[in-house]
Amino acid sequence: MTKAPSESNKIHSPKKHRQQHGSFRSHTLFLYVVAACVIFFILFQLVQYRHSPASNIPPPSSSFSWPLTNPLNAVSREIPNYTHELHALVEKLSESVTFLPLKELRYADTAQEGHTWFMSSMYDSHVEGEVQYQHYPSAASNGRLLCIKGRDAHDGAWNSYAFAWREALPPNATLLNGQTFVSNNHYSHENIWHGLSAMIPFVAWHLRPGRCALPERWVLYHWGELRTRMAPWVNSLMEATFDESVNIEDFGGFGDEGVACFEEAVIMRHNEGGMSRERRLEVYDMMRCKARKYCDLRTEDRDMDKDVGMIGLTMLMRTGPRSFRNESVVVGIFQRECGKVEGCRLTVAYSNNLTVCEQVKLMSSTDILVSPHGAQLTNMFLMDRNSSVMEFFPKGWLKLAGVGQYVYHWMANWSGMKHEGAWRDPDGNDCPYPEDDGRCMSFYKKGRIGYNETYFKEWASKVLLEVKTKKMEEALNKNTTLISGSCACT
Numbered sequence: 001m002t003k004a005p006s007e008s009n010k011i012h013s014p015k016k017h018r019q020q021h022g023s024f025r026s027h028t029l030f031l032y033v034v035a036a037c038v039i040f041f042i043l044f045q046l047v048q049y050r051h052s053p054a055s056n057i058p059p060p061s062s063s064f065s066w067p068l069t070n071p072l073n074a075v076s077r078e079i080p081n082y083t084h085e086l087h088a089l090v091e092k093l094s095e096s097v098t099f100l101p102l103k104e105l106r107y108a109d110t111a112q113e114g115h116t117w118f119m120s121s122m123y124d125s126h127v128e129g130e131v132q133y134q135h136y137p138s139a140a141s142n143g144r145l146l147c148i149k150g151r152d153a154h155d156g157a158w159n160s161y162a163f164a165w166r167e168a169l170p171p172n173a174t175l176l177n178g179q180t181f182v183s184n185n186h187y188s189h190e191n192i193w194h195g196l197s198a199m200i201p202f203v204a205w206h207l208r209p210g211r212c213a214l215p216e217r218w219v220l221y222h223w224g225e226l227r228t229r230m231a232p233w234v235n236s237l238m239e240a241t242f243d244e245s246v247n248i249e250d251f252g253g254f255g256d257e258g259v260a261c262f263e264e265a266v267i268m269r270h271n272e273g274g275m276s277r278e279r280r281l282e283v284y285d286m287m288r289c290k291a292r293k294y295c296d297l298r299t300e301d302r303d304m305d306k307d308v309g310m311i312g313l314t315m316l317m318r319t320g321p322r323s324f325r326n327e328s329v330v331v332g333i334f335q336r337e338c339g340k341v342e343g344c345r346l347t348v349a350y351s352n353n354l355t356v357c358e359q360v361k362l363m364s365s366t367d368i369l370v371s372p373h374g375a376q377l378t379n380m381f382l383m384d385r386n387s388s389v390m391e392f393f394p395k396g397w398l399k400l401a402g403v404g405q406y407v408y409h410w411m412a413n414w415s416g417m418k419h420e421g422a423w424r425d426p427d428g429n430d431c432p433y434p435e436d437d438g439r440c441m442s443f444y445k446k447g448r449i450g451y452n453e454t455y456f457k458e459w460a461s462k463v464l465l466e467v468k469t470k471k472m473e474e475a476l477n478k479n480t481t482l483i484s485g486s487c488a489c490t
Contacts, residue, residue, distance in 0.1 A: 093168035099149055103156030103224030118184040118224055118269050119161055129276035130208075131201035134267040136163070146182075147173060147261040148219070151251040156224020164261060173259040178216030180249075180262045184269040189220050189227050192375040193407060195234040201268040203241055203283045204275060212487040213266070214242055217249045226251070233378075236356040240294030241287050277414060284381045284415040289489035291382060295357035297364055309343040311467055314362060316371040316379065317350050321446045322394055323372065330451050334370060337460040341468060351376040367467050372449055373397070373422070377408045381415035386470065388463055390420045395428035396444030420463050425450045 104120035122140065124132040136146040141163045147170060150159035164170055181202050187194035206213050220227040228250045230238075238246050254260060272280065315334060317323065324330045331348055338344040347366075351359060363369075363382035371377050372392045380389050389412050397405050412419035427450050431440035 090168050093165060094170055097147070097162045097164045097168075097170040099147075099160035099162040099170075101157045101224070102148070102150075102159040102161055102221065105157055116184070116269050118156070118221065119267065124270065126274050129279055130274065131204045131268065131272075131279075132270045132274040133201065133205065134265075134269075136262070136265045136267075137166075145169070145175075145261045145263065146265040146267075147259050148251075149259045150256070151226045151254070153226050153228075156221065159221075159224055159226065166261075169261050170259050172255075172257055173261050174254065175261050175263060176217065176249075177263045179213055179264045179266065180217050180219060181215040182219045182221070182265055182267040184221040184224065184267070185227075185271070186223070188222060189230040189234070192231050192233050192378045193411075195231045196237070196378055197271045198268070199230075199234060199238055200272045200280070200283055201270075201275070202266070203287060204279060205266055205268075206242065207282060207286060207487050214244065215247075215266075217247045219249045233356055233359075236294075237287060237291060240290045243290075272414075280414040281416050285385075286487075286489055288382055288415075291360045292364060293489060295360045297357075297361055309471075311338075311341060311344045311368065311464065311471065312347065312366040313338050313344055313368045313464070314347045314349065314366040314370065316369060316376050317348060318372050318374055318376065319350065319352070321448070322374050323448055324392075325448045325450055329453075330456070333451070333453055333456045334460050337457060337464060340461070341464045343468075344464060351379065367471070368463055373405065373408065378411070380408070380412060380417055383417065385416035386418060386474075388418045388420050388467055390459065390463060391422040392449050393422055393424045394444060394447030394449045395425045396431065396440065396447065398424055400441040400444060420459075423452070423455065423459070 100119075100121055102118060104117045107117035107120055110117075119134070122134055124134055125138075125140070126132045134140065137143045144163035144165055147162045147164050148159070149161070149170075152158040162170065164173070166175070169175065183189070183198050183202070185194060185198040187198075189195045189198060202215070205211070218230075220230065228248050230246070230248070235246050249260075251258070251260060275283075313334065315331060317327065331346075335346050338346045347362065349362060354362065359379055360382055363379050364384070366383050366387060368388045368390065369377070369380055369383065370390045370392075372394075377389070377391065380387070389408065391408055393405065409419045409422070411417075425447075428444075428447050431437070431443045433439045433443070
């Protein structure tokens with residue numbers, strides 16, 4: 001005979017069921033709480049990292065991976081079932097990377113001012129007297145890497161940039177290790193003057209105490225348009241300065257949709273802007289020394305070429321536009337004046353017929369540089385400090401050329417030379433257009449230079465006498481320029 005279940009048994013079964021159900025709910029709740037804590041921990045680290053001061057930001061390395069990587073690894077070990085959810089979060093971060101045009105057309109009217117139209121959403125860092133720069137990853141990017149997409153050489157608005165966490169790079173991205181120098185030049189990298197002006201801030205960056213930074217690659221832009229060449233003269237000078245070949249990135253292996261992300265990137269978009277004269281002098285001293293070393297120009301050889309009583313007078317000539325109409329007459333004037341000064345030696349040369357090292361050697365033995373306005377005058381900084389420069393212009397430049405006509409006057413000051421003034425030809429063909437027509441500058445730019453024998457004789461005599469006196473004083477004082485610092489050239 002089967003007994004009916006007792007009252008206690010009737011009550012016990014539902015209670016046991018509720019306990020089992022409650023245990024299941026508690027376990028599920030525990031997992032949700034743990035997952036929420038992990039996500040909160042990730043967000044907390046990101047916020048802390050974002051608001052940390054620049055001085056506490058670690059250098060580009062695996063340490064930048066810590067905020068995302070460590071929690072992910074912890075989750076993988078402790079809660080395997082939730083790893084895929086966190087990886088999905090990283091994937092969403094990757095997909096949400098926003099690209100902006102490298103060239104922002106809204107700022108076309110102020111392309112070179114302020115934050116410029118290149119990477120216009122970002123502002124430069126600037127310490128008084130130093131270069132204006134951007135450096136990523138840094139506090140400005142919240143520790144994210146700079147990424148660039150596109151390699152259009154005709155319209156910078158088709159190229160774009162973004163910032164991304166190292167662990168969440170955008171799709172089709174390739175991480176390029178090492179330091180990358182990114183230059184945006186409003187003018188041409190293939191012009192000697194403008195090309196060198198764009199490189200000066202990177203040399204200054206290299207010379208920063210404790211850095212001696214060397215680039216793995218260079219990325220060149222003109223108005224946001226990709227460029228893959230710089231003037232051979234500038235290229236050789238950068239090889240000499242950094243003691244390594246210049247690797248210019250063309251993004252050829254990335255395709256039209258490929259993205260390059262840089263482990264470390266330094267961006268310059270104001271050339272020498274913001275640098276003090278003292279800082280520029282240091283940079284030019286460094287490049288002069290490095291160029292002479294690169295060309296194996298030993299100090300003892302230079303001392304033999306530049307004896308105390310010797311004065312090197314070099315006429316660096318041009319052909320075509322801005323050349324002398326009567327070159328032989330002009331050479332004759334300076335030759336006669338040089339002959340009146342004991343120890344003066346005249347050299348007539350054309351920079352387009354000389355190798356880079358031949359130009360370095362010529363300038364190292366030059367005390368007075370006589371030359372028309374033009375890119376060849378960029379060689380002046382290769383002379384010893386306190387050397388002299390005499391510049392010549394064709395007709396029409398003073399009124400129409402703007403501030404650009406003074407660049408070699410500025411360069412002489414920045415590199416420690418003495419600009420002895422400029423002679424401007426008052427004669428020549430008149431512009432066939434109205435005086436205020438913009439085409440007149442193009443007309444005068446192609447002009448050639450005449451001469452004034454009386455003025456040239458007096459000018460040459462005055463400068464030669466000053467240089468001779470100065471050299472005698474320097475010999476007595478034995479004044480030498482010292483280049484200091486851990487990256488200095490010796």
